[in-house]
Amino acid sequence: MTWPPAPMEPAEVARSLRPFGESTMLPAAAYTSAEVLGWERRQLFAGTWVCAGRAEELPAQRGITVGDVPVLLVRSGAEVKAFANTCRHRGHELIGDGESADRPVIVCPYHGWVYTVDGALAGAPRFRDVVGFEPAEHGLVPLPAQVWHGWVFVNATGDAAPFATHLGALAGLVAPYAPDRLRLADRHEYQVRANWKVIVENYQECYHCPHIHPELCAVSPPNSGDNYDLPGAWVGGTMDLRDGMTTMSLDGRSGGVPLPGVDQRRVRYLALFPDLLLSLHPDYVMTHRLRPLTPDTTQVECSWYVPPEVQDAGYAVEFWDRTNRQDWAACESVQRGVSSPHFVPGPLAPNEDAVYRWVSLIARAYQGTPPWPR
Template sequence: MTVTNPALPLSAAEIVRTCLPLEQATMLPGAAYTDYGVFEWERANFFARGWICAGHVEQVARRGDFLTVEAGGENVLVIGDDDGLPRAFLNTCRHRGARLVVAPSGTLRRIQCSYHAWTYGFDGSLKNAPFTDGLQDFDPKCFALHEVRLAVVEGLVLLDLSGEAPPPQAHIGDLAPLLAKYRNADLKRGARIVYDVDANWKAIGENYSECLHCPGVHPELNRLSHYLSGESIEGAGLWCGGSMTLAPGVEDMTVDGARVREPIAGVDVRSILYFLIFPNTLVSLHPDYVMLHTLWPKSPERTEVVCEWFFEPEAIAAPDFDPTDAVEFWDQVNREDWEVCALTQRGMESRSFTPGRYTTQEDDVHTFDVMIAERYLEALR
């Protein structure tokens, strides 16, 4: 798939300073968050080249179950095929190019264009094209939907629009065993909230990667887990993150700190693990649920964030299942985060803004920024 690659309007000298060791490094320049040319370059290189997370496999685990995502300048349809295996296609009819599926998610009986009724199988093949029988050299096999490379790694549905990314296992790396330990691939969705955030996607990722702001911005969260209680975790793959430890007497990160569900078997019930998977995935592993955020940049200063909560199938099947304790708590924390991210975005738009220094509590932020900066430098050099 050919993707236009715009020039990157940044200075290599500024970016090099981000790649220095934490104690010497300077954060990314303001233009990385505010310039539309940078946004276009990132869309072409981070979201149209390399792996991105479309969501959780549970959403497309049954025949006809689908979700649509806007990534890298393309709209992609991810759908369970006749065998219940996820497939991905450009969401574009092969006749006149009409958008095939408009809804963000749901279940389809068939893929049929609402314009001229061209119909496709869940494997992307063209099944019916009215009034084409008399055409010369018309082979339906040549008009299948354009397939997008897809992989599932421990429950995460990954897309590669370019078809040229390294193996998905290398992208997830050493994070895969931890996702497996929390049975992420087997969990079922219990809740979903979509947010429209007035901030650059990288500012959201940076905010997620540190808790230095927690005492002032999230006092309820800091009561459940002291902001200095965790430690970073390192390993192979394009991710960063670490742990937080629950305070004495606290059982879970919920509204009242109590746990109402049985923990996932074999996990550490005193720790919360949080990871950012480059570029658009935030995954938080809790004793009894997993929370997944996916980030979808809409402009330099606006990001759609999809937040979902996943629980053990047995918990969801229980007649008294209620995810409110976790959802209400994190909805409050999310909204507090979006507010300070928006304030950061507004401040970086000042003509006088210059990037600051990292503190010693922002090692994961630095790791995330270096992932970005190294790719900037590859383009600039």
């Protein structure tokens, strides 16, 4: 499987794929071009596996847009199915983007075609006596959907690699934290005036930490930890906690309880391509879910998950809300900088190897190679 190449100058993309130590960041168009973002919406978002939120928060039916493709999610208990959100009559959306419904069937609001929750056509007004009309030929188009540790993932084009291939070795790193057993403690929404990739690149390095994150550096040495180089469409690494610190909080102490069976001295930072950032702590899990709105604006949903017996996760929320806002200010400054006519993609520092892996993944995708093994 290959993709059409992105609308970018091939030679500029190629510079990002030079060996580590010789490569540069992506060209400016990767962060500023509406045409490039349009390509990304179809290939990188609709064409792979996007996180659509938590299964337990879904109503019976919800319309969403994955990349540039309308999708209908249908939940029945723990099972979630996905369909193309387009009526088989004239293409009207069955439920608008962000809207929901709670009923036993799916009804098109345009001409009243009715579908079962399995996608079969159950009724088409005035077609009963139409010769040659076969309801079985007009069911909704099913799309691949998976529930993983409580999160719903959808492939809107229907032709991505299997979800297990997409996850690769990430599955084994996340499993000990059992996020599906945790409860949502808090959620913050941010609108960041920066390209979505700027946010992910910032997430992949702590080269910047001594300069903008005094609270984080007080609980974790910025040069600690290692980065992974393992199979799957993801990038990430670890950071260590300082001696005497038990978690990421303003005083290094936990207001919760340790998660059983996980490393109590290390935090994992994992970016599952293209839109889910997972921060795995000894006592809580935090996620950032990214939705690009424009080339220079990204909606970020930040969620904190804790064991059911923990009543207050404020110690984690306060720490990360402050850290998030420090990061957002830096990312917005980067966005203004890459938008300058004087911007020239720069080199990567020796400790930015995870950024290099992310940039390489994006650059190969721009050349037409999806983020999975051939």
